[in-house]
Amino acid sequence: MDIAIKTINLTKKFKDITAVDDLNVEIKQGEIFGLLGPNGAGKTTTISMLCTILKPTAGSAQVNGYDILKEPEKVRRSIGIVFQQPSVDDILTGFENLRLHAMWYGVPKETREKRIDEVLELVGLQSRQKSLVKTYSGGMRRRLELARGLLHLPNVLFLDEPTLGLDPQTREHIWEYIEKMSREREMTIVLTTHYMEEADSLCDRVAIIDQGKIVVMDAPDSLKEKVGGDIVYLKTTAADTNKFREIKEVSKIEKKDDCIILTVKNAGEHLQEILEISGKVESVEVRSASLEDVFINYTGKEIRTETGEGGIVQRIIKERTVR
Amino acid sequence: MSQAEAIYALWLREFKVFTREKSRIVSSIFTPMLWIFVFGGGLGSAINIGNVNYQIFIYPGILVMSVLFSSVFFGVYVIWDRKIDILKAILVAPLSRTTIFVGKVLGGCTDSMIQALIMLLVSFVLGIYLTVSSFLLAITILFLLALSLVSTGLIIGSLMESPEGFNMIISFLIFPLFFFSGALFPIDNLPIWLSFITYINPVTYGVDALRMAIIGVSQFPLYVDLIVLTGFAVVMFTIGTRSFERMK
Numbered sequence: 001m002d003i004a005i006k007t008i009n010l011t012k013k014f015k016d017i018t019a020v021d022d023l024n025v026e027i028k029q030g031e032i033f034g035l036l037g038p039n040g041a042g043k044t045t046t047i048s049m050l051c052t053i054l055k056p057t058a059g060s061a062q063v064n065g066y067d068i069l070k071e072p073e074k075v076r077r078s079i080g081i082v083f084q085q086p087s088v089d090d091i092l093t094g095f096e097n098l099r100l101h102a103m104w105y106g107v108p109k110e111t112r113e114k115r116i117d118e119v120l121e122l123v124g125l126q127s128r129q130k131s132l133v134k135t136y137s138g139g140m141r142r143r144l145e146l147a148r149g150l151l152h153l154p155n156v157l158f159l160d161e162p163t164l165g166l167d168p169q170t171r172e173h174i175w176e177y178i179e180k181m182s183r184e185r186e187m188t189i190v191l192t193t194h195y196m197e198e199a200d201s202l203c204d205r206v207a208i209i210d211q212g213k214i215v216v217m218d219a220p221d222s223l224k225e226k227v228g229g230d231i232v233y234l235k236t237t238a239a240d241t242n243k244f245r246e247i248k249e250v251s252k253i254e255k256k257d258d259c260i261i262l263t264v265k266n267a268g269e270h271l272q273e274i275l276e277i278s279g280k281v282e283s284v285e286v287r288s289a290s291l292e293d294v295f296i297n298y299t300g301k302e303i304r305t306e307t308g309e310g311g312i313v314q315r316i317i318k319e320r321t322v323r
Numbered sequence: 324m325s326q327a328e329a330i331y332a333l334w335l336r337e338f339k340v341f342t343r344e345k346s347r348i349v350s351s352i353f354t355p356m357l358w359i360f361v362f363g364g365g366l367g368s369a370i371n372i373g374n375v376n377y378q379i380f381i382y383p384g385i386l387v388m389s390v391l392f393s394s395v396f397f398g399v400y401v402i403w404d405r406k407i408d409i410l411k412a413i414l415v416a417p418l419s420r421t422t423i424f425v426g427k428v429l430g431g432c433t434d435s436m437i438q439a440l441i442m443l444l445v446s447f448v449l450g451i452y453l454t455v456s457s458f459l460l461a462i463t464i465l466f467l468l469a470l471s472l473v474s475t476g477l478i479i480g481s482l483m484e485s486p487e488g489f490n491m492i493i494s495f496l497i498f499p500l501f502f503f504s505g506a507l508f509p510i511d512n513l514p515i516w517l518s519f520i521t522y523i524n525p526v527t528y529g530v531d532a533l534r535m536a537i538i539g540v541s542q543f544p545l546y547v548d549l550i551v552l553t554g555f556a557v558v559m560f561t562i563g564t565r566s567f568e569r570m571k
């Protein structure tokens with residue numbers, strides 16, 4: 001299989017911060033690759049270097065076979081990007097934004113209008129295409145940005161938190177389209193997200209990065225397997241946590257507030273034993289490991305997304321001491 | 324010719340922004356009008372320069388002023404584009420930095436020339452009779468000036484990070500360029516120090532040439548003015564391309 005992106009000791013330092021630290025990744029053509037990591041992990045910086053916006057401090061990378069340092073223009077021609085911070089032009093209409101973009105990317109005149117129509121339909125902005133972008137809501141801006149990234153059918157598409165702040169329906173719609181693009185056009189997609197279920201269902205492979213380094217990289221399913229079983233939540237204050245070690249299938253014990261969290265292989269079969277050790281509990285919950293558990297496992301941080309006032313999505317990442 | 328189309332697209336964006344922000348035109352026309360009608364009209368009621376009324380004498384100078392201010396000031400929009408993240412989208416597109424620079428320069432020149440055309444209409448109010456050839460000459464001179472000065476503004480814009488910093492730099496640049504250009508006084512009998520500064524100021528040659536085109540008086544031969552103006556434009560344009568190449 002062809003390699004779409006290959007980084008070689010890619011490094012970026014900002015003064016005393018090493019944002020990206022000696023990154024070596026290979027991403028295959030047609031792959032959907034997820035970059036996960038807490039705030040400040042270096043996801044955006046990595047993407048910026050691959051898009052030739054930022055120059056690496058050391059190392060290099062190839063995108064679509066072009067060197068990001070030696071052939072930046074060729075790299076740029078072959079990629080599309082949706083920025084974390086929307087970069088659509090407020091004082092132009094949605095249609096004008098797309099039209100100018102098509103001209104910058106040399107989308108032929110004959111197919112231009114058709115492509116614009118297609119992407120507008122995809123993101124559901126046809127009815128607002130003639131309005132100035134400054135009259136758009138935050139979610140509409142993101143959708144326009146996404147439409148713009150897809151407009152010239154790039155070989156590699158970078159999506160820096162593409163679905164942040166979008167309503168569930170639009171998100172699902174966009175997921176479908178991303179999958180379709182990757183399947184039908186063999187488009188390579190690199191995305192960052194803080195929605196673990198999004199990464200889980202979309203990505204062929206994910207890399208969890210923290211402080212500029214890859215902590216772990218694999219297919220979501222393999223990663224979940226590595227957690228080592230299912231997760232059991234026991235709501236109780238009574239039990240002595242050390243006693244759970246008697247069950248050899250328990251691979252991890254955590255205590256948090258009035259909860260005990262166990263990682264257990266085939267938890268269903270051992271529930272009886274667990275409850276015998278714990279004694280009286282207020283409640284029990286058993287579920288299979290999710291990508292979120294993987295994330296917590298490797299970064300020691302918990303990701304939670306909450307919808308705050310006015311529908312603005314706020315992200316809360318809590319430090320948690322893992323014992 | 325995809326680069327030509329890309330340049331057109333970049334220009335189109337600037338042009339649309341310009342036409343949608345009407346306040347930009349109004350405010351950039353307002354100050355020169357005050358100069359012509361209040362300052363020029365006031366002093367003109369008492370003063371002639373040679374046998375030219377003072378108001379008529381400074382009219383070409385004020386035309387140059389309006390182009391000077393709007394052209395150099397155009398550079399600040401690069402900083403705004405960066406602030407609101409639009410520049411990023413342009414820089415990540417497969418456009419060479421030269422293409423981006425040319426698109427921006429043409430956008431800025433268009434803004435300035437539209438203002439210049441409006442200002443040229445004032446000649447009718449002042450009772451100045453412009454022939455077609457003097458009109459065309461005036462347009463050429465103003466365009467050369469706009470080209471150099473938009474480039475100058477863009478160079479500063481590409482180096483600065485904040486609009487405040489830009490404003491400070493240009494007030495140290497624009498006002499001297501204006502006051503030392505002979506826009507407001509004849510330059511044939513100046514004290515040595517003043518005449519020295521005036522002679523090395525390229526804007527002086529714009530004012531001089533325009534005075535020739537509009538009222539038929541000048542200090543230097545027209546071809547000298549045009550050579551200086553063309554040279555100035557070539558130099559600033561070249562430096563501008565380089566500075567965009569280097570811009571982050």
Ligand SMILES: Nc1ncnc2c1ncn2[C@@H]1O[C@H](COP(=O)(O)OP(=O)(O)OP(=O)(O)O)[C@@H](O)[C@H]1O
Nearest residue numbers: 014017019037038039040041042043044045046084
């Ligand atoms: N222009 C800059 N100057 C200095 N430091 C920077 C700059 N850009 C990023 N950084 C630093 O580099 C680190 C990585 O930032 P980056 O934006 O890549 O994180 P991220 O993984 O995208 O985070 P988020 O999830 O919040 O988007 C951070 O510590 C950040 O403070």
Ligand SMILES: [Mg+2]
Nearest residue numbers: 043044084160
């Ligand atoms: Mg980021």
